[in-house]
Amino acid sequence: ICAVQLTEDLKAAAGDAKILFRASEAGWAEKVRHSSGKVGYVTDGPFLWRTADGTLLCLWASFSQGGYTEGVAVSDNGEIDGTFTQVEPLFMDDGGHGMVFRALDGQLYLTLHSPNTTLEERPFFHPIIERDGRLYRN
Secondary structure: OEEOOEOOOOOOEOOOOEEOOOHHHOOOOOOEEOOOOOEEOOOEEEEEEEOOOOOEEEEEEEEEOOEEEEEEEEEOOOOOOOOEEEEEEEEOOOOEEEEEEEOOOOOEEEEEEEOOOOOOOEEEEEEEEEEOOEEEEO
16 A cells, blocks of 8 residues: 655645555455456555544555455554554454444444455445544444
């Protein structure tokens, strides 16, 4: 997962991209074989979320023993230029491209697609809680 600063008009990069982290850094992530024969790790669908205490999280998807998995990385300084460390995944049951939102009643939800099978993908909404700079499924 990389980040790059954009120009004021958002039309171009304003510098070089910075690698935030690699999928291989997550102990749960597994290599996959593409139909072309190439083997490697997948980093997919990054989503940034700032917790109430200022912690910056990056949700992202890759493959694990449970199928498509929604991982979480934490910035050590609460900013995009921090060092990101992998923590326990939010969802390991074949779903990904996750995002977080707060419903009108205040409940936080993780939304993602599952299963990760073409034409069978459906949106799922899982209640989550935020505690001590982390997200947890209810």
